[in-house]
Amino acid sequence: NDPLFPKNFMWGASSSAWQVEGAVNEDGRTSAIIDINSKKKKPYTDNSITADHYHRYKEDVKLMAEAGFSSYRFSISWPRIYPDASGVPNQKGIEFYNNLINELKKYNIEPIVTLYHYDMPVWVDEMFNGWYDRGIIEKFDEYVRTCFREFGDRVKYWLSINEQNMQICYGEWLGVCKNKDTWFEDKWKVNHIMNLCHAKAVIACHELVEGGKIGPVPGYVPIYPYSANPEDQIAAMNAEELTEKVWNDLYAHRKYNGFIQSYWKENNINPGIQEGDMELIEQAKIDFFALNCYRSNTAKACDINEEPQEYLLNKSGVKGNLIFPKVPGLYQLTYNPFVEYTDWDWEIDPVAIRYMLRYVWDHYQLPMMITENGYGAYDKVSPDGKVHDPERIKFLRDQIYQMGLAIMDGCEVISYNLWSFTDLLSTGNGMAKRYGLVYINTTDEELLDLKRIPKDSYYWYSNLIKSNGRN
Ligand code: BGP
Known part of the structure; x- marks a missing residue:
C-alpha cells in the first residue's frame, strides 16, 4: 500500500535567486560574489540570464498552479534589496518580490522564503571580507529585518541560511573561504559569525512577523558505516559530526556540542566566541x-x-571522477557498493531521505520540511518535441515513497519541495546538469528562446499531487 500523507501536506518545488532569476543588472541590483564566480563558466550559463525567471515569473507561477502546487520555495537576492552600503533599500527590488509573492498567493501557493542562498552582495564581501568580519552581522540583520517588514504580512515560512554546513565544509568551492592556508581554523570563526547571523534572523522573524515561523536549511547527507567493523561505525559518527551534527545541534539546542568543543581543544582552534554571543544564540x-x-x-x-x-x-559529469576526502584519525569517505550513482557520482539512495527524517525527528522533535531533493541529468528535447525523463520520475517516486514511510514511522513532515521547478543554473555545472520539472530551452553553448517545456516528470508530479502522494 502507498503511504498516506497528512491532509494539509504542502507539495511544491524549489529554486534560488541567483540560479533562476537572471536580470542581474536590472532595476538597481548590483553584483553578487556568485555572479563573478558563475561568469567563469561557459557563455550563457552565467547567471545574467539563466532561466530568466525575473521576467517570466508569471508564466512560471501559472505552470506551478496548473500542476496543483501548494508551496514554492525560493530565495530573496540580498543585492536586489540592498544594492549598496547606504542603508536605503531598493524599492524596485522589493517590488519584484512583492509581485512574485502576490502571484503565488493568487493561486494559493504558500511562499517558503530563503533569506540567504549564496548571493552575498559584492559591497558586503568587500566591506567584511565575506563572513570573516563580525561587522556583517549588523548588515545581515538590517537586510533580514527589511524582508520581514516588507513581506512578513504574506510570508509565514522563512529559512535563514542555505546549507551553512556545506558552505563551511566546501568553503573554497562555495566561495566562503578566502585563504586556503588558514581555513582549518578560520572556518570555525566564519561559522560562528554565520551562526550569529542565523540567530539574528530567527529573533527578528519572531519579533516582526506575526505567526511567522523560521528554520535553518542544512544540506543533509546521511552517513552510513562502510561495514560492520566497529571502527567504521565510529568513523561514520565522526563524519556525521563534522559535516552536519555540529550545525544541527547548534540550531536545535542552541549551544555547541561536546564533540566540537573537544575537537577545538585538541586542535588548538579558537572559534572566536565573544561575550554575549551564546546568550544571543540561546534566544x-x-x-x-x-x-x-x-x-x-x-x-x-x-x-x-x-x-x-x-x-x-566530480565536476566532469562522467562517472568515476570523484576524489573522496580523508581526515586522518577520524574518517574517510568511499563508494557504497549497494547504491547506484548519477553521472556526477551522487548516490541514488531513496532510503537516505527516510533515514534523515527519522534521525532529525529522533534527535530534535521539530517539524520538518523538505526544501531540496532531486535528480540532476543531461535532459534533451526529443524529436517529438517533448522531454522524456523516466530516470527523474523513478528517482522522485522512490524518494517520495520513502518520505511517506518516514511519516508512517511517526515523523512530522509538513511539506515537500523538490529541486527544481524549472531547469536552472547548477551550482557546479551550468545548464548541463538539469534538475527541473520544466525544461528551459537554452544550452551552455548557445542562448536559445528560453521556452518552457514541461517534462514528463511535470505531468507525473502533477498527478501525484492530485492524489496527495499516491502514485
Ligand atoms: C544544493 C544547493 C542548490 C543546488 C543543489 C544541486 O546544495 O542548495 O543551490 O545547486 O545543491 O547542486 P548542483 O547544482 O551542484 O548539482
Whole structure:
C-alpha cells in the first residue's frame, strides 16, 4: 500500500535567486560574489540570464498552479534589496518580490522564503571580507529585518541560511573561504559569525512577523558505516559530526556540542566566541528544520598516519571522477557498493531521505520540511518535441515513497519541495546538469528562446499531487 500523507501536506518545488532569476543588472541590483564566480563558466550559463525567471515569473507561477502546487520555495537576492552600503533599500527590488509573492498567493501557493542562498552582495564581501568580519552581522540583520517588514504580512515560512554546513565544509568551492592556508581554523570563526547571523534572523522573524515561523536549511547527507567493523561505525559518527551534527545541534539546542568543543581543544582552534554571543544564540529558538537531501555518503576508518585529502567533487559529469576526502584519525569517505550513482557520482539512495527524517525527528522533535531533493541529468528535447525523463520520475517516486514511510514511522513532515521547478543554473555545472520539472530551452553553448517545456516528470508530479502522494 502507498503511504498516506497528512491532509494539509504542502507539495511544491524549489529554486534560488541567483540560479533562476537572471536580470542581474536590472532595476538597481548590483553584483553578487556568485555572479563573478558563475561568469567563469561557459557563455550563457552565467547567471545574467539563466532561466530568466525575473521576467517570466508569471508564466512560471501559472505552470506551478496548473500542476496543483501548494508551496514554492525560493530565495530573496540580498543585492536586489540592498544594492549598496547606504542603508536605503531598493524599492524596485522589493517590488519584484512583492509581485512574485502576490502571484503565488493568487493561486494559493504558500511562499517558503530563503533569506540567504549564496548571493552575498559584492559591497558586503568587500566591506567584511565575506563572513570573516563580525561587522556583517549588523548588515545581515538590517537586510533580514527589511524582508520581514516588507513581506512578513504574506510570508509565514522563512529559512535563514542555505546549507551553512556545506558552505563551511566546501568553503573554497562555495566561495566562503578566502585563504586556503588558514581555513582549518578560520572556518570555525566564519561559522560562528554565520551562526550569529542565523540567530539574528530567527529573533527578528519572531519579533516582526506575526505567526511567522523560521528554520535553518542544512544540506543533509546521511552517513552510513562502510561495514560492520566497529571502527567504521565510529568513523561514520565522526563524519556525521563534522559535516552536519555540529550545525544541527547548534540550531536545535542552541549551544555547541561536546564533540566540537573537544575537537577545538585538541586542535588548538579558537572559534572566536565573544561575550554575549551564546546568550544571543540561546534566544534563537527555531520552529522547524528545512532539509535539503539528495544523497547519502559512506564512511570508513582512516588511519592517523594517512595523508589528508580534501573532497574533490566530480565536476566532469562522467562517472568515476570523484576524489573522496580523508581526515586522518577520524574518517574517510568511499563508494557504497549497494547504491547506484548519477553521472556526477551522487548516490541514488531513496532510503537516505527516510533515514534523515527519522534521525532529525529522533534527535530534535521539530517539524520538518523538505526544501531540496532531486535528480540532476543531461535532459534533451526529443524529436517529438517533448522531454522524456523516466530516470527523474523513478528517482522522485522512490524518494517520495520513502518520505511517506518516514511519516508512517511517526515523523512530522509538513511539506515537500523538490529541486527544481524549472531547469536552472547548477551550482557546479551550468545548464548541463538539469534538475527541473520544466525544461528551459537554452544550452551552455548557445542562448536559445528560453521556452518552457514541461517534462514528463511535470505531468507525473502533477498527478501525484492530485492524489496527495499516491502514485
Ligand atoms: C544544493 C544547493 C542548490 C543546488 C543543489 C544541486 O546544495 O542548495 O543551490 O545547486 O545543491 O547542486 P548542483 O547544482 O551542484 O548539482
